[in-house]
Amino acid sequence: MSTPLPSLDQIRDAAARIAPHAIVTPVMRNAALDAMVGAQLHFKCENLQRGGAFKFRGACNAVWSLSDEEAARGVVTHSSGNHGNALAMAAATRGIAAHVIVPDGAVRAKLEAIERAGAILHRCIATTAAREAKAAEVQQATGANLVHPYADARVMAGQGTVVLELLQQCEGLDAIITPVGGGGLSSGCSITAHGVNPSIAMYGAEPAGADDTARSLASGARVEAFTPDTVCDGLRTLIGAPNFQAMREHRVEVITVTDQESIQAMRLLWQSLKLVVEVSSATVFAAVLKRREQFAGRRVGLVLTGGNVDIDDLPW
Amino acid sequence: MSTPLPSLDQIRDAAARIAPHAIVTPVMRNAALDAMVGAQLHFKCENLQRGGAFKFRGACNAVWSLSDEEAARGVVTHSSGNHGNALAMAAATRGIAAHVIVPDGAVRAKLEAIERAGAILHRCIATTAAREAKAAEVQQATGANLVHPYADARVMAGQGTVVLELLQQCEGLDAIITPVGGGGLSSGCSITAHGVNPSIAMYGAEPAGADDTARSLASGARVEAFTPDTVCDGLRTLIGAPNFQAMREHRVEVITVTDQESIQAMRLLWQSLKLVVEVSSATVFAAVLKRREQFAGRRVGLVLTGGNVDIDDLPW
Incomplete structure (x- = not known):
């Protein structure tokens, strides 16, 4: 049974459902960065979302x-960090487990946040297969509802x-760019953008060391075996099947950037x-800087996805 | 001739004068920090002000x-960084020099920002006397108007x-706390707060290694010779004469905090x-954490003054 896409x-x-719980995050502008690119940049600050990442939206929509x-x-999920934290926080808003x-190797700061949010942690090795097996095991033992990090219509809708918010906050955007990991954000945002205005160009930013989506779009078939190698810990996930389908339908152009x-x-x-933003979030600005000519003179929305950084272990 | 205080x-x-140029900065809330203190904390994000610090307000008001x-x-000024940068940016809005x-030893990131903003830099040794002498020299040579970083009614008003903005953004604040260096912010904010609502308690946060204001308020006489020793580079300035007067009149309570x-x-x-905030800005939150009992249950406004940090040289 294939996962449906949200309308x-x-x-x-979803927006109405999460409104009592989620933050309407601000959109920031910066004259120096605009001048650097030669475009009008509108930064949607999801690092200021509850839990420090956009993931709260999808998790909250699923829980409610x-x-x-x-x-x-x-509820149960497998997640390298931000989605797990988001689901823990969303569950807390409804008073449920x-x-x-x-997975082993997840960022310490993120695990601490998940525990603080009140979730029950189950560790496993860092492969997609191991995560999914462990989730199925917990699901069977508890009857918990599986909230997949991206291949879930409720999550994509969230x-x-x-x-939806960004288009209310800034008029006349020509293009929108989001990071691409599993593709929950990219697919949900593409459906929204083209539902509202089919002429908005949609872009994804992907680390060169985790470019399974770029390869999948180029070949027309989803890459299913691939070992990512990137500092962008939020983007190491392979693109999901429904997410890939949505990105193809909406002609999302993926730009790859080096670490x-x-x-x-x-x-x-x-x-x-x-702003404290994660390196995964910075891929969108890296992509716009790399393709300056392509974005020149346009009004571009950039989704800064999260700010959960281990400040004792900065990548520079 | 003593410097007058603004009404x-x-x-x-000043608010009307700077409105076309300055940013109405957001006020942020955080449930985890509220829980940590047991109070309602409203963070006024002046690190998101133009130039990355509240200083743009005073400089802009003076220029216009x-x-x-x-x-x-x-215009001419002597400044350890943020005010210099702010004056350069404000001058640029009017197209003037x-x-x-x-002073020697100023933070590299701040000097680069001042140069990028188009100012003419004049270096001197890091004493108040040397700075003032050099400023007088430039003033005499050019006829430029001296915009003092804090002992200036136009700056305090800005x-x-x-x-003024914070009280429009949050209703019913019981207390407001700002960092204290030269006292331009503390004095201007106290005059505003008590002009609007005399029952708001005003606090200042001062590094223990630059506690000339705490000492001055305790003894009733302004300390005029003192060598500060603190990592809070924005707060190494001694309290100004009109600023001290305003802080006494408005019964500002100064809380000292260690680095x-x-x-x-x-x-x-x-x-x-x-948020990227300077260590000088963090003094306000340090003070509230230190005096938890005093702030418990109150609605507190905390002014986060700036975000101009050298991210290659973080203090931890």
């Missing part, structure tokens, strides 16, 4: 989509609310915007 | 208070607009608010 109406429903009976059995499968380009972009964002 | 009306005029004839001769006296306390508070702010 614009479902994304609007459950019936009371389903909710009573809790959250089980989070965390992430799509980022662009050095992302780290340099991260420094510029910290120094200019005075 | 609430002059602060309102000049007659065309005065403006044509430019800015001369900035910079800085006071921070609280370790400020660095710890800075880490918490970066991790929780996802």
Whole structure:
């Protein structure tokens, strides 16, 4: 059974569902960065979202989509960090249990945050297969509802609310760029953007060392075996099947960036915007810097996805 | 001739004067930090102000208070960084020259920003006397108008607009705390706060190694010779004469914090608010953490003054 994609109406429903819990994040502008690119840049600050990442939106929509009976059995997910934390926080807003499968090697700061949010942690080795097996095991033992980090219509709908807000906050955007990991954000945002205005160009930014989406789009077939190698810990996930489908349908152009380009972009964002953003978030600005000519003169929305950084272990 | 203090009306005029140029900075809340203190904390994010610090407000008000004839001769100041940068940027908004006296040992990132903003730099040794002598020399040579970093009614009025905005953004504040260096911000904000609502308690946060204001308030006489020793590079200035007068009149209570306390508070702010703030800004949160019982249950406004950090040289 393939995972369905959400409709614009479902994304609007998600926005209403999460409104009591999520933050309407600000959009920031910066004259120096605009001048550097020669474009109008509108930074959507999801690092200022609850839990420090956009992931709260999808998790919250999933948690509040459950019936009371389903909710009573809790939720479970496997996640390298931000989604796990988001699901723990979302579950807390409804007073239900959250089980989070965390792979070895996850960022310490993120694991601490998940525990503080009240989730039950289950450790496993860092492969997609191991994570999914562990999640299935917990699901069977508890009856918890699986909230997949990206291949879930409720999650995609929640992430799509980022662009619903962005389009209310800035008029006349020509292009929107999001980072691409599993593709929950990119697919949800593309459905929203084109539902509202089909002429908005959608872009994804992907680390060169985790460019399975770029390869999948180029070949037309989803890469399913690939070992990512990138400092962008939030983007090591392979693209999901429904997410890939949505990105193809919406002609999302993926721009790959090296880790050095992302780290340099991260420094510029910290120094200019005075925001703590993750290196995964900085990929979008790195991509725009790399393709300056392509973005010149355009009004571009850049989704800064998260700010959960281990400040004792900065990448420069 | 003593420097006059601005009135609430002059602060309102300043707000109108700077409105076309300055940013209405957001106020951020954070549930985890509220829980940590047991109070309602409202963070006024002046690190997101133009130039990365509240200083733009005072400088901009001074620049736009000049007659065309005065403006044509430019402006001059001595500043350890943020005020110099702010004056350079403010001068640029009016297309006039800015001369900035910079002491040896100033933060590299700040000097680069001042140069990028188009100012003419004049170096001198890092004593108050040397700075003032050099400024007088430039003033005599060029006819430039001296915009003192804090002992200037136009500057105090501009800085006071921070609280004018804050009180519009958050209702019912019981207390407001700002860092204290030369006292331009503290004096301007106290005049605003008490002009609007005399029952708001005003606090200052001062590094223990630069506690001349705490000592001055305790003894009733302004300390005029003192060598500060603190990592809070924005707060090494001694309290100004009019600023001290305003702080006495408005019964500002100064809380001193150690550098370790400020660095710890800075880490918490970066991790929780996802904001890049200077260690000088973090003194306010350090003070509230240190005096938890005193602030418990109150609605507190904390002014985060700046975000101009050398990210290659973090204090932890």
